[in-house]
Amino acid sequence: MPLTMSSVLIFSVFGLLAAAIVTALLYSMFDWLRPALKRLLGSGSTLSDRAGSLRRRWSRRQTDEEAGDDLDDSTAALISMLNTVSIVVDESDEVVRANPDAYALGVVSDDAIVNEYVLEQVRLVRVKGGRRQFDLTTDTPERFVSLPADAPESGGAYGNDRSDASASVQMVSRPNWLKVTVGRINGHFVVVLLDDVSESIRFAQLRDSFIVNVSEQLLAPTQDLERLADALERGDLDLEQIHAQARQVRLSSRHLSHMVSDLLLLIKAQEPVTPSESNRLDVKEQLDWVASTLADESNRFGTPIAVSCEEGLSVNGEREQIRAAVGKLVENAMTYSLRGSTVSVSAQRSKDGKEAVIRVIDRGEGIAKAEQPRVFERFYRGANQNERTAEGIGLGLAIVKHVALTHHGSATLWSAPKQGSTFTLTLPLAHRAAVD
The missing domain is CATH 1.10.287.130 (Signal transduction histidine kinase, dimerisation/phosphotransfer (DHp) domain)
Structure with a gap:
């Protein structure tokens, strides 16, 4: 049916009315959504500015999420410049960065803080912010204390005849005294600073x-x-x-x-000894001299001295110092041994054949583990003193340690309750090719 002029007019009027109604509805909806759009996009900016703002916020969110996995370079560089030992802990209490000394000081192990008090302070700072400072005493883990080259893997006092399974090589490690500071880097990381004041x-x-x-x-x-x-x-x-x-x-x-x-x-005994042919000493001769010199004291204490030495051992050193060091060890063994027990003095090559290992073994009461870290310190005297040691001043073992160091060697201790003690003086063997 063909459209007349009147029909076209009627359809046009209805179209205009529909367009007006839709426009009114859209305007009404926009006015209703305006506060929400303002809160989303912000006011006082163009549409392109608002879109840019959204892009920047999204970018920052991605950056923050990526930063949660690791420290930014500037923060890491700043921490590395600190003189103190540093530990960085993430939100899950995992150690993400740590100075190697943090492990040797007994605070970190296997990417985790093993000291409960430090971990407690880390969690407290993470929640409340601020900074925590406190003093802490730790022990060095045994795996960071070097065993002598000739130390047995288990049992015995460096080759003596003791077979008690409970007796084993006990390494001496001093306690560590630390000043600790805990602070928050950002929402993801907490840093722990350790100042070793030992x-x-x-x-x-x-x-x-x-x-x-x-x-x-x-x-x-x-x-x-x-x-x-x-x-x-x-x-x-x-x-x-x-x-x-x-x-x-x-x-x-x-x-x-x-x-x-x-x-x-x-x-x-402070200056290192330089090996030369003129200061070459026979080890057995030095041990025999010490035993002969202390014979009267040995008879008075009722503690005979038994000397054994592998043939052909020689070292480079100052005769007076070597004899003094061995003599101090033997005197110490006699004063702490029970009457009738034998003090054993022996010398042999180390397992690698590079050192002379001199051992002095007593059958006394042993040294408490708590005291062992300090026995080589100057003027330190343990708690188990008797009438023989009452007048001592605590320099004997310090002399042994310093003589060992000046001769490029070492001094170590093994001891267990009721098992006595073994002091070991290790010195480099003399080699003619090295001194000619």
């Missing part, structure tokens, strides 16, 4: 021990002399009492002289 604390302990021991040694002869002088001045003592006090003065003076001699020897 050396300063050990120096303070050494200083205190020096003051106490030297003061006692200096005061003793002075007080004995003063008592003897008072008695002579009053004239109320018989000859036997005067002799007794004079003997006490002589004994105190001998201890003082002994201390001064040890201090001088300790000072001499």
